[in-house]
Every structure is written in structure tokens, then in C-alpha cells.
Amino acid sequence: MNIDLFFQYIVAGLTYGTIYAVVAIGFNIIYNATGIINFAQGEFVMLGGMTAVTLHQILPLPLAILAAVIITMAVGALIEILFIRWLDRPSVLRMVIITIGISILIREASLHIWGEGVRALPYFTGSSETSIRLGGVFVSPQVLWVVGISAVMVILLNVFFTYTLPGRQMRACSANRDAARLCGINAKNMVTLSFVLSAGIGALGGSIVSPITYVQYDSGTQLAIKGFTVAILGGLGNSAAAVGAGMILGVLESFSIAVLPAAYKDVISIAILLLILFVRPSGIFGSSEAARLSEF
Amino acid sequence: MLRIKNLEAGYATLKVLRKVTMHVNPGEIVTIIGANGAGKTTLLKTVCGLLRSRDGEILFDRQDIRRLSTEEIVFRGCSLVPEGRQVFAPLSVRENLVLGANVQYRRGKQAEVKNDLNRMFGLFPRLKEREKQLAGTLSGGEQQMLAIARALMARPKLVMMDEPSMGLAPLIVRDIFGIITRLRDEGNTVLLVEQNAKAALGIADRAYVLETGRIILQGQAEDLLSNRDVQRAYLGRDLDSETDI
Numbered sequence A: 001m002n003i004d005l006f007f008q009y010i011v012a013g014l015t016y017g018t019i020y021a022v023v024a025i026g027f028n029i030i031y032n033a034t035g036i037i038n039f040a041q042g043e044f045v046m047l048g049g050m051t052a053v054t055l056h057q058i059l060p061l062p063l064a065i066l067a068a069v070i071i072t073m074a075v076g077a078l079i080e081i082l083f084i085r086w087l088d089r090p091s092v093l094r095m096v097i098i099t100i101g102i103s104i105l106i107r108e109a110s111l112h113i114w115g116e117g118v119r120a121l122p123y124f125t126g127s128s129e130t131s132i133r134l135g136g137v138f139v140s141p142q143v144l145w146v147v148g149i150s151a152v153m154v155i156l157l158n159v160f161f162t163y164t165l166p167g168r169q170m171r172a173c174s175a176n177r178d179a180a181r182l183c184g185i186n187a188k189n190m191v192t193l194s195f196v197l198s199a200g201i202g203a204l205g206g207s208i209v210s211p212i213t214y215v216q217y218d219s220g221t222q223l224a225i226k227g228f229t230v231a232i233l234g235g236l237g238n239s240a241a242a243v244g245a246g247m248i249l250g251v252l253e254s255f256s257i258a259v260l261p262a263a264y265k266d267v268i269s270i271a272i273l274l275l276i277l278f279v280r281p282s283g284i285f286g287s288s289e290a291a292r293l294s295e296f
Numbered sequence B: 001m002l003r004i005k006n007l008e009a010g011y012a013t014l015k016v017l018r019k020v021t022m023h024v025n026p027g028e029i030v031t032i033i034g035a036n037g038a039g040k041t042t043l044l045k046t047v048c049g050l051l052r053s054r055d056g057e058i059l060f061d062r063q064d065i066r067r068l069s070t071e072e073i074v075f076r077g078c079s080l081v082p083e084g085r086q087v088f089a090p091l092s093v094r095e096n097l098v099l100g101a102n103v104q105y106r107r108g109k110q111a112e113v114k115n116d117l118n119r120m121f122g123l124f125p126r127l128k129e130r131e132k133q134l135a136g137t138l139s140g141g142e143q144q145m146l147a148i149a150r151a152l153m154a155r156p157k158l159v160m161m162d163e164p165s166m167g168l169a170p171l172i173v174r175d176i177f178g179i180i181t182r183l184r185d186e187g188n189t190v191l192l193v194e195q196n197a198k199a200a201l202g203i204a205d206r207a208y209v210l211e212t213g214r215i216i217l218q219g220q221a222e223d224l225l226s227n228r229d230v231q232r233a234y235l236g237r238d239l240d241s242e243t244d245i
């Protein structure tokens, strides 16, 4: 493998890794607020992409994406209010079943609305043939969009959790729910907010990546598995580590194509997931508890 | 200020509180003493809405708060310093305090938060030194101070404290009890739950003795201090190891 090809694989890996990280952060936000894994997280990504594609028929691209994000956020809020909010300290198993049920519901509804067709937003700048030369590597401008927007999103999230009142309230709730209530914080609203945030993040990710990966009514499931792997790899709840873990998975997958048949690409993440769950359930970035002390 | 009548509460099939009746007047320190498992924590949790009562009445400022949410009860001015401190470990000392003032924002009194912050740093200079430190890395005594300060940031009319002396060295206990006295002298109302009966009776105005979910004795603190039953059950055995205030 020559050095240029090597970097080409790296770039491809980082692109996918970014998206996996975005999905993983969505998992983490809800996990931190509620202690549950929302298995419908991938569906938020799909919903964002699908809605953006549909709205782009009548709206300019940035507006279509913005509207898709807002609509998906509303769906996130609705789901929380309808299915989660009224439960009083539900068991983990019950939550797993409920969120899987929600994901099936969204998928089937999407199949009903959009059919089986594969869709995509147009490239934000240029087309699928355009590429920018960075050193010896050719990079699609869309890759820069994806990485750039995701990076801004991660930074904004960090600012939100560190400096704003609702951000602090959410961290307080995940640190100690009863103590947060004793400070007069409405813990239920914080859970709703976590669903809204996760839905928005997922939808934005789904929109910006759709030109590269395409989107279909069932593409959320794949992404959910990848995102979940990354979230576990980084240590549940630790969003900064999820970014690193996302890159690792993306690059691993990308290089796997060089040595394994392409069909085995998805096996990689499942294998990693199982391995981590067996060997090091707290994630590769050390103790998740310690990591959570310093990260959002 | 607080009036509890025939309160019954518990967990699932377990009945813990049985017909508890008590009250706290404005400006008093009232203490509840009782052995492990008597139901002291259960009582405080029920008052602040973390636990639903089964029967009875809880009046705060003459209004029934039995069905209100914890957030609403805190908003109305009834705060709890929970057992075992329960600070927000991954947040800084300052963030903990600001979150304590959460209801002040809702009351539209955000302008006072800065002042209150300085007041707390005056009351607990140790917290000022550790303003930026993560609360989880504080010592037990410092965490207790933080938990108290966080509750006071809400400007409560009544502050309830669940065993603030638990696991602390005598010197720190003395500091904390000194501060509770000072709070009362500044016009605050305190409901204090304690195992350290001697110290608690030493600073309290009135006291209740809770035993297996029932109030079995009540009266002026100094009367209980000299009551033979109380002396035998709660003060007797290790009189010497108790802290002197």
C-alpha cells in the first residue's frame, strides 16, 4: 500500500468515524440524563436525513436541514412525553424494550411515508466528482463539511453543558437526580431536553452525511449499532472519548476493506462491540466513572 | 411554619412512619433524634416530596404540600440537606452553589445570587479556597459544608438537615453546629435530624424523639437533655465520646 492510498483510507475512516461519534454522543446524552440506552437513536439520524431530503424539494438546502433538525427534535420530545415521561423509575429491561419498540415504530412509519427508496441530499458544494487535493490525498468537499459541522457541533455542545444554566442542570441531574430535584430542578424536563438534544444532533448528522452515505427508511439500525459500539468503546456517557472511539472504529473499518472482502466491513464493529463487552465493559479510555468526573 | 399531622409513609409494603405529628415554629431549631432505622430520613424525604405519603397532612406556611412535587416544595422555601451530603461530584464547588440557587432564578431574584454566593463563602471560608475544585474531590467535612451552603443558596424559609455530623471529626462537627446556631440567630428556621443526640439537644430549642416510626417523646431541648429515658437510650452509653459544644 503506498502512502497516498494509506491517507486515502484514513480520510475515509475519519469521515465515517465522525458520524459514528455523532450517533454515540446522542446515545451518551440520553444515557447521562436517564441511565438508559435509547435504541431509537439511529432512527433520529435517519429521520433527519429523510426529512431534509423531502423538504429540500421546496426549501433551500440550509433551511431544509434546519427545519429537518427542528422537526426531529419535536419528534424526540413527543416520544419522550408519550412513552417515557410517565414511567416511574422503570427497570432497565423495560426501557430497552420500549426504546426498541419506538425504533421499530419510527422505521415502519418511515417506510409508510417514504417507501423503500434510497435518497440523498445533493453535495453541499460541488458534486460527487469534485475533490480537493490535500497533500497527496483527494478529499471530497462534503467530507470537509461533515467533519467541520460535526466539530462545531461538539464544541457548541461542550459550551452548552459547561456554561449555560440548562446545561448545568442536566449535568446535575445525571450526577445525582434526587439532589438535583432538591435544588428545584425539574428532572423530568431535563430528560425531555436530553431527548430533544439527541434527536437534534442525530438529525443534523443524518442530514450532512446523506450525500455520502445515502439514507433509507432502515438505515438507522446500522448507524445505531455503530454508534452504540463507539459509545461503549469510549465508555458510556463520556462524549469526548466517543469522538476518539468513533475515529478508531471508522479507520479500522476503512482499512478492513483493504484486507477483507467489503461485505465484512460491518462485522468489524460487531466484533469490537462483543470484545469490549467481554473484556473491558468500562470502555478503552479507562474507568468511565473517573472520565465522567471531568467530561460532560 | 411546618405542621405535620398523623403522617404515614413507607416503602412498598413496609410501613415506616406511623401517625407522626409534629411542628416547627419560625425561628426555632427543632431536632429529631432517634436510633438507626427509626424513620428520620423517611420523615424528611416525605416532607420534601421525594417520597409520597400514604395518609396525614403536611402544612408548610399553612398550605398543604403533600401532593406537590419536590421542585415546587423547594420553590416555596422548604429545603433539605440530604443524608450523606449528595453533592454533585463532577461539578465544581461554585457550580454546586449556583445550582442551589436555581429556584432564585425562577423567583426572578437572580441579582441576589452573587451576594448569596459571597455570604456562603463568608460562612464557609474553606469553600472559597476550593471554589474551582470538583465537589467529588472535597473531604467529607467540606462536602457537608457544601451541601449545607447549596441548600442555603435557595434562600429557604425552613432548612432541614439530615445528620450533618455523620462521619465527621469532632472539631468539624463543632464548626457545623456553630453555623447552625448562627443561622438560627440570623432568623432562619432549622429542622435538624441527628444521631449525635447530645450535641443536637445542646443547640436545639425543642426536640422530638422518634422510635420505630412513632414520636414517643417531645419537649424543650433542655428538658429532654435531663430526661432519664433519653439519657439512658440516647445519651448514656458513650457520653464521653460525644462532642461537646
Ligand SMILES: Nc1ncnc2c1ncn2[C@@H]1O[C@H](COP(=O)(O)OP(=O)(O)OP(=O)(O)O)[C@@H](O)[C@H]1O
Residues within 6 Å of the ligand: B011, B014, B016, B034, B035, B036, B037, B038, B039, B040, B041, B042, B043, B083, B195
Ligand atoms: N428506599 C427504601 N426502600 C425500602 N426500605 C427503606 C428504604 N429506605 C429506608 N428504608 C427502611 O425504612 C426504615 C427507616 O429508614 P430511615 O432511613 O428513615 O431511618 P433513619 O431513622 O434515617 O436511620 P439512620 O439513623 O440510620 O439514618 C428502615 O427500616 C429502612 O430499612
Ligand SMILES: [Mg+2]
Residues within 6 Å of the ligand: B040, B041, B042, B083, B162, B163
Ligand atoms: Mg437517616
